[in-house]
Structure formats: structure tokens, C-alpha cells
Amino acid sequence: MQLDETMLLSMDPAERQALLVSTPEDQWFERKSARVTADVFAKSIIGMANAEGGLVVVGLSDGVVEELSAHARHINELRRVAQTHCAPPPRVRFAELPVDDGKVVLLADVSPGRTVHESTSGHCYLRVGDSTMKLSAAQREELLYDRGAAEYEARPTPGITVGSLDAGLVDGLRQAIGAQGNDERVLAARSLLDLHGEVTIAAFLLLAPRPQELMPYAHVRVLRYLSAHAGTGGRQSLADDGDRRIEGPIPHVIEQAAALVEEWMPRRRALREDGKFGPVDVVPRDAWLEGLVNAVVHRSYSMAGDHIRVHLYPDRVEIESPGRFPGIVDPERPLEIARYARNPRIARVCNDLGITQEKGEGIVRIFDEMRMRGLADPIYRQTSGSVRLTLLSTPRLDAETEARLPGGAHGVLEVLRAAGRPLGTGEIAAGIGRRRPATIRALKALQEVGEVVWEGKSAKDPRATWRLPTGD
Incomplete structure (x- = not known):
């Protein structure tokens, strides 16, 4: 079960505490001690904002609920982490949730970002499974390169209201996440409404009766x-x-x-x-x-x-x-x-x-x-x-x-299978998107293990071709 703020708010304190303590950490949920440093907390917030968002609960350590009142000044510092330790600041909504014995925990509900977030010291993180990984410069470039497409699903869908969505599908989502309240609350719980309460493209693709009326390519x-x-x-x-x-x-x-x-x-x-x-x-x-x-x-x-x-x-x-x-x-x-x-x-x-x-x-x-x-x-x-x-x-x-085959070898086999006929080296190179020398290396490696056959009159025959063995 995925934890959700609306689900947690609907529980009594004892039930809420039991769930927060027992739920395994995953892509969307992480526990932190009340003593967590601002830098480490920022790392968690950034990682989730750069992924799919999620919840970070502060005040739990080794299954024990800590006394947040003893860390009041530090908790206030954590509430400001998005502004003081992140660039640009991700969207984070905080709530204090009562648990058993009159104690409370701090819940940070992180929305998925529409851009790449990093720490003010220049480090970039991504939530992957139950851990947060630090991205290399190349990995950060990958994330930045593709963020435009990720931002697309967060855009509003012109002319579409919550009432335009399939009520049965919305109810199915409500039951799946244990949410309560009206449809707007259900959609907001999964960031399916934008900052102005408009239905996003993601919501439209997931919950509209027939999204192809506006997006005919989505099939x-x-x-x-x-x-x-x-x-x-x-x-x-x-x-x-x-x-x-x-x-x-x-x-x-x-x-x-x-x-x-x-x-x-x-x-x-x-x-x-x-x-x-x-x-x-x-x-x-x-x-x-x-x-x-x-x-x-x-x-x-x-x-x-x-x-x-x-x-x-x-x-x-x-x-x-x-x-x-x-x-x-x-x-x-x-x-x-x-x-x-x-x-x-x-x-x-x-x-x-x-x-x-x-x-x-x-x-x-x-x-x-x-x-x-x-x-x-x-x-x-x-x-x-x-x-x-x-x-x-x-x-x-x-x-x-397998260990003897260079890069591109499997692509060569795929191109030959798809063509259904012998191909020249140039045709194969174009098919796998590699230069001729790299293609020749792959072909010769495959020839050595019997996966392709060369046919030509001489080593420099311009009409020479490569084919799969008979019966392949």
C-alpha cells in the first residue's frame, strides 16, 4: 500500500503511527529522524522532486516516535529547506500529524518537479526505489535533457474539467489510494491538478473516457x-x-x-x-x-x-x-x-x-x-x-x-532478421546506426561464432553480402 496524506489524515493517531512505522520505504516514502541535518533532508526532497514525488516523514527513528517539541527550532529549519537548500525550490507541503501518546510527526509531501532540482551546493539527486542516488554530471545531463517531456504531462488540458473525467475511474483511484473527500482531493493527492486546480494532461490520459478525442496519437x-x-x-x-x-x-x-x-x-x-x-x-x-x-x-x-x-x-x-x-x-x-x-x-x-x-x-x-x-x-x-x-x-x-561480441553485434542480427535477405556492410551499418569500421568488427565477431555468413568473390568484392546461417 502506498502512503498518502489524505489517507493518513483519515486515520486515528494509533493506526497512523502503526502504518508509518511498519510501511517499508520505497519510491515514494522515506523516514527520517528528527535529528536529520538540513543537508540530508534536502537530499531526500530533491531526490523525490526529480522523480515522482512522495512523502518524507520526520520524527521516526528505528521504529520509535521521537518528541518533535524537543527539536522545535530544528524542525522550523527543515520546513525552510526547500527555499534555503534547494535550487530551484521544489513544491513541498508540510503537515504535522498526531500519533500515539500525544506526539506528532512532520510530514513533507513532495510534488514531482517540472524542472531539474539540485542542492545549493550544486549536487543533484534522484529517488530510485528505496534509496536516493547522487547523479553524476552525465546523469544530471540526461535528466535535464528529458525534463521537457516530463513537464508535458503536468500541463493543464484546455477545456477539460474534473466533471469531464470518468467518474468510475476516479472512484477506482480513490479506492486504490484510500483517499477521502471530493474528486478534486483525489486528483490533488496524485498531483493530477496543476497549481490553479486545472486538470492536467496526465489526468486526462489516465481518467478521461476517451482521451483520443483531443490526443488521437495516444493509442x-x-x-x-x-x-x-x-x-x-x-x-x-x-x-x-x-x-x-x-x-x-x-x-x-x-x-x-x-x-x-x-x-x-x-x-x-x-x-x-x-x-x-x-x-x-x-x-x-x-x-x-x-x-x-x-x-x-x-x-x-x-x-x-x-x-x-x-x-x-x-x-x-x-x-x-x-x-x-x-x-x-x-x-x-x-x-x-x-x-x-x-x-x-x-x-x-x-x-x-x-x-x-x-x-x-x-x-x-x-x-x-x-x-x-x-x-x-x-x-x-x-x-x-x-x-x-x-x-x-x-x-x-x-x-x-556473448562475452566475445562487441557493441552492435545484436543489432546486426536484428537488422538481418528484419530484412529477410543478405545485406551489404554499408546497409547493415546504416541499419544499426554505426560507422563502417565498428560494423565490420561486429560482423567478423559474429562470423567467428557462426552467427553470420559472408558471401563474396574476393575480400574486396563490392557486392559481397552478409546473411544469417541457413535455417536461422
């Missing part, structure tokens, strides 16, 4: 192919009735798109977990579902005119979503990508509704699911305006072979 398109290659014109392999668009509020889009993908997922006969032979998805459900949810929750909604596409081939699943990885991260090393929610409000509500876990393990989980099935590692490729995730049904290379 998921699922396409099913009969061949491993899409083809063009008369050779197109798109199945009859194999192109569907899923529309509606985000929770419904995820649910309905997942149901359609599950229905259309290619299957093969294999030994199942129950020890019997039967139909098995070519790509494990938990892997593609995590990829789909990540695409919907973290896509760039500011990129009007583009939408999420899920391509189902007999041998793979491809999920492409608008928006690049934040900043300068390397898609060739996806497991090293620091957790960052482009849409913090959307991400948090989806967690409230049980759609996501938001523990920073999305990419890791996809890798784990594929490896547990003995399948090739997921491949992430970044274009000028999107990220594409490819989940292959081919067996995973052994660890020793």
Missing part, C-alpha cells in the same frame, strides 16, 4: 504478420484483420492491448512447465507484457502524431514507442540505464492501480524472463524519435560467446 496499434518479414506491396505479410488500434484511457488501453497480444501471440509445440507437451508462446508473456506496459507508461506523449506499435511476427515481438531514452544513455547497455520516469504522475497512478510495480526493475525483469526461457537477450534500438524493443524466440548464446 496502441497491434499488428500481426504471417511471415518473419513485413514485406511491402503485394508481398506484404500482414494478416487479414491483423491491424487493430486500441483506444481509451491508459488503464483500459493496457488491459485491452494485452488481451489482444495474448490472443494473437504465435505459439509452438514444446515442453511446458507442467511437464507436458503443448502450445507455448514463442516469447514469454511476462517479458512482452512488461515491454508493453513500459511503452504506454513511459512514452513521450509530447510527440504528437506518433503512436505505440506492437509488431507480432512468427519468430519475435517488436514494441516501438515514441521518445528516446533520457539523455545520453547507451541503448547497447540497457541494464545500466538508471531508472527514470518520463511521466512521473502517470507512472505513480499506474502503480496505485496495480498496473506497474515501479521499482526500477522493468528492463531487468524483461531480461530475466527471456533468460529463464533460454532465449536471446532483449534488443533495444534507438532511432531519432523512438525506442524499439525486440524480443526474439531464438536461443540465447552461451556466456562465453
